[in-house]
Amino acid sequence: MSRRIVVKIGSSSLTSEEGGLSRERVRFFADELSSLLKSGTQVLLVTSGAVAAGFRRIGYAARPQQVHQKQAAAAVGQALLMEAYQEAFGVHGLAVAQILLTRPDFGSRTRSQYAERTIEELLKQGVVPIINENDTVATDELKFSENDTLSALVANLAKADALYILTDIEGLYTADPRVDPGARRIERIDVISEELYRIAGGAGSSVGTGGMRSKIEAARIAMGGGVATFIGRVSEPGQLADAVDGRGRGTYFTTSLHSLPARKKWIGFLAVPQGKIFVDAGAEEALLHGGKSLLPAGITGAEGEFHPGDVVEVANAEGRTLGRGVTHYSAWQTVAAAGLPSDEATRRAGVSRIEVIHRDDWVTTHVKKEAQLHE
């Protein structure tokens, strides 16, 4: 079977000095991706650049800051962005397709299945799927606000072998190199830890939005679904092939996980959680290390408006997220049963099942405090 990869190109890699879309950069990436395609690799492209491509055409002097202006600029720019890709891939005899997605599209099983099927068909026909956020309808809560998370969800959805997040810096450094000139590059990461989020700063350029933090979050989501991830820079011909061959200028995130079954992937990464359940230390141990179900006795509280069948997040006393699961209790039933022994809990909540979250419906997403870094 041929290798399938997702390549994400950030705004910082696609813009000229003045902040507009650089057609030359678009051509460069189309050339790099076409070489991979010709060697038999299946490629999905997640690209930013709509705002960059559109803000001048709409009449703004500089990249806008207000959300509705960004949305308007993206609406103008998305067509221009696609036109640029169409032309650049056309030189190689390749057709492109536009796919616009928002967060809830992944949370809905029907919508994500349609997206998955469309992508499969496009790849089968040798078309390059080009994906961006649907900025017009992406309100704050529904927004990725950067395309890093979007690319990780796409990689999970399309069951990709690897995700390549291309940016303006050669990977993750021990500190933000803009602030600390002594920062060293981390070559390989096997486990995402809280420490990584600490050393990662925000966006480096005026056009990028996520910075390193959102790229690490993307790596965590992709790795959780069994997708190896690379974060780094590709600026010269041949460097994308080098990155795919493991010789890239950047940081490699490895994963020993195999692709999760579709349902677990949905629970762990694709669904939008409808609330949060807080648990005590005993329940934390049972969920993380005991392979057990979550029972009312270990619950200390809940927030949000959730119903049986919804995905909820589970957090410990410090508020750290441990994982996600499908709840069999509604929010009020969870609160009514919290801390009680089984008989009394089911009676108070008016339910017959004792498990609030069954272990088969549980996915651990807990992030360790520290892990080894390979510099």
Ligand SMILES: Nc1ncnc2c1ncn2[C@@H]1O[C@H](COP(=O)(O)OP(=O)(O)O)[C@@H](O)[C@H]1O
């Ligand atoms: N620890 C770190 N290592 C590397 N880069 C970092 C780190 N912390 C913050 N950054 C910044 O993240 C930037 C890349 O993110 P961003 O500007 O959002 O790019 P993109 O548009 O490609 O998504 C880099 O230019 C860099 O300045």
Ligand SMILES: N[C@@H](CCC(=O)OP(=O)(O)O)C(=O)O
């Ligand atoms: N979706 C928008 C913004 C996305 C964005 O800036 O993302 P990123 O370059 O990943 O920080 C666009 O295409 O301009």
